[in-house]
Amino acid sequence: MTHVVERQPEQPRRTTAAARLAGLADREREVAVAVGHGRSNAEIAAELYMGVPTVKTHVSRILAKLGLNNRVQIALLVHDAGLIDADEND
Numbered sequence: 129m130t131h132v133v134e135r136q137p138e139q140p141r142r143t144t145a146a147a148r149l150a151g152l153a154d155r156e157r158e159v160a161v162a163v164g165h166g167r168s169n170a171e172i173a174a175e176l177y178m179g180v181p182t183v184k185t186h187v188s189r190i191l192a193k194l195g196l197n198n199r200v201q202i203a204l205l206v207h208d209a210g211l212i213d214a215d216e217n218d
Contacts, residue, residue, distance in 0.1 A: 148205060149206070149209050151193060156193070159186040163203055164207055164212045165212060169183045169187070
């Protein structure tokens, strides 16, 4: 049996993702974008001038607030919201 996955059109998907991220605090959103860029907790801490335990707390809160299971899901949501470009090279 073959399952067909229908992709949501670009604009509604972007709007939905952006609305979900709107519930985050500013600092949580900054951490989410950094996760979307593939940064480690240590890299995020250095980039945003915070301790690694604080980054871990933000990541945990992001996961809980958005009902996500892992960092990859955060990255996908940030990408879908248009906060990062898949073709960006840092």
